[in-house]
Amino acid sequence: MKFRRRQSEEPEINLIPFIDVLLVVLIFLMLSTTYSKFTELQVTLPTADAQAMKDRPAEIIVAISADGRYAIDSQPVEGRSVDLLAAALQAATQGKQEPVLIISADAATPHQAVVNVMDAARRANLPRLTFAANKPRE
DSSP: OOOOOOOOOOOOOOHHHHHHHHHHHHHHHHHHOOOOOOOSOOOOOOOOOOOOOSSOOOEEEEEEOTTSOEEETTEEOSSOOHHHHHHHHHHHTTTOSSOEEEEEEOTTOOHHHHHHHHHHHHHTTOOOEEEOOOOOOO
């Protein structure tokens, strides 16, 4: 018996149908995808039509720098502990009737620095506090 060697043919892969299918899938994905911006929380802020205050209450302004340093009514506070802040706030309230504490913090201020001021205000019996902010540019 004589066995002949078969000639092996190289399989040929035709890429044109493969590319056609990929283009159809790409077009389908482009048309079916929605490009909308998703946010985690949808918040609708309230509006207020307030009249201007006739009597301005006494104010104590606490400025907090980006690196966490404090100044109370433009006077720097030595140290960063809550006890020192409470003592400085207590001294700043002398002679003022129900003052409002205004926290004016830099945008890059650590969160802990703001919490320290709020804790010091609680210790100094200053229940009225607010935050200073700029209006956004339009």
